[in-house]
Amino acid sequence: MAAERLALRGRLRHNLALMSPHSPGLPPSKLQFDAQGRLRHLLTIDGLGAERIRDILDSARLFEAGPARGARKVPLLRGTTIVNMFFEASTRTRTSFSLAAERLSADVMHFDAGTAALLKGESLLDTLKTLQAMGAGLFVVRHPQSGAAAFIANCLDNRVAVVNAGDGQHAHPTQALLDMFTIRELKRDFEPLCVAIVGDVLHSRVARSEIAALAALGTREIRIVGPRTLLPPATEEAFGARVFADMREGLEGADVIMLLRLQKERMQSAFIPDEREYYRRYGLTPARLARAKPDALVMHPGPINRGVEISSEVADGPQSAILKQVGHGVSVRMAVMALLLGGAAGRPRDDA
Amino acid sequence: MSGERDVLIRGGRVLDPAGGRDEIADLLVVDGRIAPPGRRARGAPVVAAENCLVLPGLADLAADLGAAELAARGGERDLRARLDDAAAAGITALCHPPAPGPTAASLAALESLKRGAARAGKCRIFALGAATRELQGRTLGEMAAMRDAGCVGVTNRLAPFENTQVLRRALEYAASLELTVFLHPLDAALAGDGRAHEGAVAARLGLPGIPVAAETAALGQQLALIEDVGARAHFCRLSCARSVEMIAAAQRAGLEVSADVGVRHLFLTDESLAAFDPAFHLLPPLRAAADRDALRVGLRDGVIAAVCSDHQAHDAGAKLAPFPETAPGAPAMHALLPLMLELADAGALELAAAVAALTVNPARLLGGGPGTLAPGAPADLCIVERRAWTDQVAGSPFAGRAFAWRVRETFVGGRRAA
Numbered sequence: 001m002a003a004e005r006l007a008l009r010g011r012l013r014h015n016l017a018l019m020s021p022h023s024p025g026l027p028p029s030k031l032q033f034d035a036q037g038r039l040r041h042l043l044t045i046d047g048l049g050a051e052r053i054r055d056i057l058d059s060a061r062l063f064e065a066g067p068a069r070g071a072r073k074v075p076l077l078r079g080t081t082i083v084n085m086f087f088e089a090s091t092r093t094r095t096s097f098s099l100a101a102e103r104l105s106a107d108v109m110h111f112d113a114g115t116a117a118l119l120k121g122e123s124l125l126d127t128l129k130t131l132q133a134m135g136a137g138l139f140v141v142r143h144p145q146s147g148a149a150a151f152i153a154n155c156l157d158n159r160v161a162v163v164n165a166g167d168g169q170h171a172h173p174t175q176a177l178l179d180m181f182t183i184r185e186l187k188r189d190f191e192p193l194c195v196a197i198v199g200d201v202l203h204s205r206v207a208r209s210e211i212a213a214l215a216a217l218g219t220r221e222i223r224i225v226g227p228r229t230l231l232p233p234a235t236e237e238a239f240g241a242r243v244f245a246d247m248r249e250g251l252e253g254a255d256v257i258m259l260l261r262l263q264k265e266r267m268q269s270a271f272i273p274d275e276r277e278y279y280r281r282y283g284l285t286p287a288r289l290a291r292a293k294p295d296a297l298v299m300h301p302g303p304i305n306r307g308v309e310i311s312s313e314v315a316d317g318p319q320s321a322i323l324k325q326v327g328h329g330v331s332v333r334m335a336v337m338a339l340l341l342g343g344a345a346g347r348p349r350d351d352a
Numbered sequence: 353m354s355g356e357r358d359v360l361i362r363g364g365r366v367l368d369p370a371g372g373r374d375e376i377a378d379l380l381v382v383d384g385r386i387a388p389p390g391r392r393a394r395g396a397p398v399v400a401a402e403n404c405l406v407l408p409g410l411a412d413l414a415a416d417l418g419a420a421e422l423a424a425r426g427g428e429r430d431l432r433a434r435l436d437d438a439a440a441a442g443i444t445a446l447c448h449p450p451a452p453g454p455t456a457a458s459l460a461a462l463e464s465l466k467r468g469a470a471r472a473g474k475c476r477i478f479a480l481g482a483a484t485r486e487l488q489g490r491t492l493g494e495m496a497a498m499r500d501a502g503c504v505g506v507t508n509r510l511a512p513f514e515n516t517q518v519l520r521r522a523l524e525y526a527a528s529l530e531l532t533v534f535l536h537p538l539d540a541a542l543a544g545d546g547r548a549h550e551g552a553v554a555a556r557l558g559l560p561g562i563p564v565a566a567e568t569a570a571l572g573q574q575l576a577l578i579e580d581v582g583a584r585a586h587f588c589r590l591s592c593a594r595s596v597e598m599i600a601a602a603q604r605a606g607l608e609v610s611a612d613v614g615v616r617h618l619f620l621t622d623e624s625l626a627a628f629d630p631a632f633h634l635l636p637p638l639r640a641a642a643d644r645d646a647l648r649v650g651l652r653d654g655v656i657a658a659v660c661s662d663h664q665a666h667d668a669g670a671k672l673a674p675f676p677e678t679a680p681g682a683p684a685m686h687a688l689l690p691l692m693l694e695l696a697d698a699g700a701l702e703l704a705a706a707v708a709a710l711t712v713n714p715a716r717l718l719g720g721g722p723g724t725l726a727p728g729a730p731a732d733l734c735i736v737e738r739r740a741w742t743d744q745v746a747g748s749p750f751a752g753r754a755f756a757w758r759v760r761e762t763f764v765g766g767r768r769a770a
Contacts, residue, residue: 025752027626120677121669146558147628148674168676169558208558232555233563239555 028150028171034158041153041162042336044171045212053216057181060335063103064328076338077106083136085152086165087113087143092302092326093165093175097140100333106341109136128155136160138341146170146205161340163333169205175301176209178332180217182325183256186297190217196250196292197223197241198282199260199309200230200271206301207260211239225250226282229271247282254292259284259300259309275308284310289319297321357384357731357766360393364401364735368408369708370724379406381731384766388727399761401735405693407707408723409444409475409732409762411714413612413660414588415685419465420451420458428468434665435474439770441661441685442734442759444475447718449509450482455494458482459501466502474769476732478718480534481506483522489514492522495529504719505586507534510635516573523583532717533585535574537595538636542566547676549591549622549639557625559676562637564592571595575602578609586717587611589662591636593646600655610717611655613647614662615688616749618695620644624749630671630678631749634662651709652701658714661688671747683745689736690755697756731766734759 029047034040039052063074082101084094094110101108111131131139138161141149146168153162166172180190187193195214201207201224214222222241224231235243244250251257262278272278284298298310298320306312315322361379368374380387380396417434421427438446448465451458458481466477481498483506485491495506506526513519526533543566548554550561571587575598578585587599590613599611616634621641624632632638650656664681671678692710696703715723722732739758743750762770 025627025629028628031627121672125672143674145674145676147676150628151674167558167674169560171558205558208556233550233561234552234555238552 028147028153028164031150031153039339040158041149041164042173042340043149043153043162043164045173045176045209045216046171048173048213048216050216050218053177053180053213056177056332056335056339057184059338060177060181060328060331063331063334063338073103073105075105077101077104077341080104080106080137080341081109081135082106082138082140082337083109083111083131084140085111085113085131085142087141087148088166090142090166093142094140096326096329097163097165097333099330100337103330104334104337106138106337109134125155128152132156132160138163138337140165142166144168163336163340166205169203169208171209171212172205173209174329174333174336175206176213177336178325178328179210179258179299179301180213181328181332182299182321183297185324185328186321187255190214190219193219193255194221194253195219195223195256195258196225196244196254197258197260198225198247198250198284200262200266201226201235201260202230202232202271203263203266204260207258208239210258211241215240223250223254227272227278230266247288248291251288251291251296254296256297256299257284257289257292259298259304261301261303262305262308275305279308283308284314286311286313286317289314295319299325302326355383358382358394358396359731359763359766360396360398361401361406361733361735362398364404364406366406366725367704367707368725369704370408370712371726373725374704379725379733381763381766384731386725386727386729386731399735403737404760405736406725407442407734407736408711408715408725409734409764410442410689410710411445411447411478411718411723412438412443412663412685412688413447413658413714413717414449414614415443415446415661415663416449416665416681417446417465417663418665419448420453420461423461423464431465431468432472435469435472436770437665437683438685439474439762439764440759442689442736442762442770443661443685444732444734444762444764444769445715445718445722446475446477447504447660447714448477448479449507450480450487450493450498450503452487452511454486455482455497459498462501462503473764473767475764476722479503481531483508483526483533484511484513484518487511489518491518492525495526495531499529499531503531505532505534505717507536507588510536510538512538512540516577519574520577520581523577523585524581527581527583530584533583534588535585536588537567537571537574537590539566539570542569545676546637547633547680548625549637551622551640553622553625557628559625564594564639564643567592567636568594568598571598575607575609578602578607579605584608585610589614589617589636589660590647590650590656591617591639591643593643596646596650596655600650600653603655610657611650612658612660612714612717613651613656614684615659615691616662616682616684618644618647618651618659619691620749625675628675629749630673630675631682631747631751633671633675633678633680634682634749635680648695648700652705657709658717659688659692659709660714661685663688666747668746683748686745687743687748687750687755689734689759690757691750693736693757694755731763733763735761
């Protein structure tokens with residue numbers, strides 16, 4: 001009996017060891033750095049700091065000028081395997097990451113967990129270990145639950161990097177970085193800017209990461225505009241942003257307007273009456289846009305719902321930066337992968 | 353001649369809030385019961401307890417050992433290990449909640465747990481019955497059958513009552529059987545798919561929130577019905593400042609209501625969630641610092657009568673997922689007494705009040721169980737020493753923390769249980 005008990009304890013200990021090679025006690029903002037302060041994962045914008053964000057944007061700029069535009073590839077990550085691990089459907093984001101990896105000459109493996117429910121506990125750990133054993137150097141993780149990217153980073157060993165491609169309502173750092181890239185290209189400095197984020201902030205990982213990035217870069221004023229049912233509780237305290245329920249007031253004098261996507265299911269769970277009423281209060285029409293600065297930028301992470309978040313006139317108008325955003329996605333993701341896996345700013349590899 | 357259930361506990365600080373006793377004294381146990389003062393030891397084995405506290409054994413209103421699940425898969429050895437953990441924590445009486453299945457199965461599981469506990473000589477088992485059939489919230493549970501089987505009250509656990517009519521009738525019917533209804537104030541719709549206290553921390557982490565109103569709206573409704581039908585009720589696991597005020601007001605108005613709090617909610621806040629560590633995924637959720645402070649005050653003022661561990665024994669797999677997908681709950685029995693004694697050390701609470709909240713008060717809620725060291729009472733007690741140790745329990749929210757107090761020995765009916 002004692003022997004059996006020992007065996008059971010041994011197994012438990014083994015499971016725990018599998019579970020957390022690193023300490024689970026670190027918030028994602030700290031977990032993403034190694035002991036020397038180098039970035040090992042990109043889990044959240046929190047804790048990155050202005051300098052590192054600028055480095056990534058600078059490096060994205062170099063990629064933008066070069067291979068992203070042409071057919072040329074850079075051999076930076078030749079021999080590296082990158083796994084796209086998507087627990088939630090997203091063709092656009094996945095394609096953007098794949099293109100970025102291919103342009104860096106990495107091998108790309110796709111792992112689609114059609115039903116995330118099947119992949120939990122031991123079976124998830126087994127899958128991660130298998131992919132790791134196959135030599136994967138970087139996991140791009142998209143998951144419907146907040147904190148999932150940090151959980152997976154905690155399950156893997158030191159040599160593997162994780163890029164959070166969106167975890168629940170928590171963070172979507174590469175989207176925020178490409179938005180910052182777009183703003184910087186068109187507005188240069190952040191210090192004088194007033195940025196209004198409009199819509200469903202409550203359910204938006206994009207908004208959380210954008211707010212963190214804008215704050216890190218010293219943006220003069222960050223505003224959040226939307227109906228109270230779609231704003232997180234304690235928004236002002238949590239994000240240090242000014243909250244507006246009225247669209248016109250919220251857009252007054254803004255330099256950048258960042259719209260968020262409205263999901264259909266919000267109507268069913270009684271957050272708002274319907275799309276028409278949403279458009280009536282928060283749709284970006286030319287008249288509302290006129291309240292902002294004349295050269296204000298209009299942004300949206302896509303895909304846009306015309307006649308819900310934005311009128312076609314504005315979406316296709318001269319102030320819209322929506323298509324530019326999409327184009328910058330690949331180079332920003334190249335910059336992030338290059339930073340994590342090597343290159344001048346990267347960390348030396350343990351197995352190199 | 354001394355029997356096997358005789359023991360002389362020598363020179364400890366005997367603290368028995370039920371009898372108002374606090375003195376350095378020898379405590380003699382004869383035939384499993386506390387002997388009257390002046391009785392001679394006559395060769396009973398001696399346990400030296402100098403510099404130790406000698407306390408009544410703890411009565412834990414909420415320690416889910418997962419007995420029903422373990423019984424279903426024949427995990428008798430695991431159950432024994434969990435009873436060992438309880439005894440090691442100084443717990444000598446446990447309240448067993450009803451399982452979600454049919455009454456007969458639930459009572460069979462209870463019987464087997466009681467038998468297992470008695471065989472192991474670890475702790476006494478008290479039980480609550482199901483307030484509604486299979487805890488489904490639609491029709492009344494077989495309360496009389498459960499009372500006859502030894503249940504000291506009824507509860508629907510965290511499962512919602514389908515509507516206020518069912519809740520009202522459950523309160524009335526239980527009152528007619530003189531059973532206390534143990535209520536968990538949580539409005540299911542307002543709690544929704546929430547995983548954390550609705551506040552700035554959850555907002556930043558993108559975790560769906562459980563608003564304070566999920567507790568207070570349910571509590572307000574329940575109090576109104578209790579007042580209406582004149583039932584006796586106990587509110588389990590308060591988590592918010594506002595709830596303490598509401599219970600206090602109800603008590604002042606003469607309602608027969610009592611309340612308890614889980615020990616973690618007296619120490620931790622939602623700030624602990626920043627690392628998405630599932631050890632802090634609890635239900636009710638850890639709330640703001642102001643709530644924690646108000647719960648402490650409510651305890652000091654007597655509005656909250658009892659503190660329980662609210663322990664959950666999960667398999668490792670239950671916590672092996674991203675935070676929102678993990679099962680709520682964490683082990684806590686081991687931390688119950690050390691944390692409460694630290695609260696007394698810090699001056700937040702009189703030592704006797706801290707001990708009463710763990711012993712005589714919950715014992716009374718369980719229908720006058722032991723919880724005292726009065727002469728004639730069963731010798732359920734623990735000996736506690738001031739000795740630093742570090743929490744190494746897997747999955748504990750206090751893992752790595754140092755505790756100042758440690759349970760050295762536990763006796764149940766005069767027999768050493770740990």
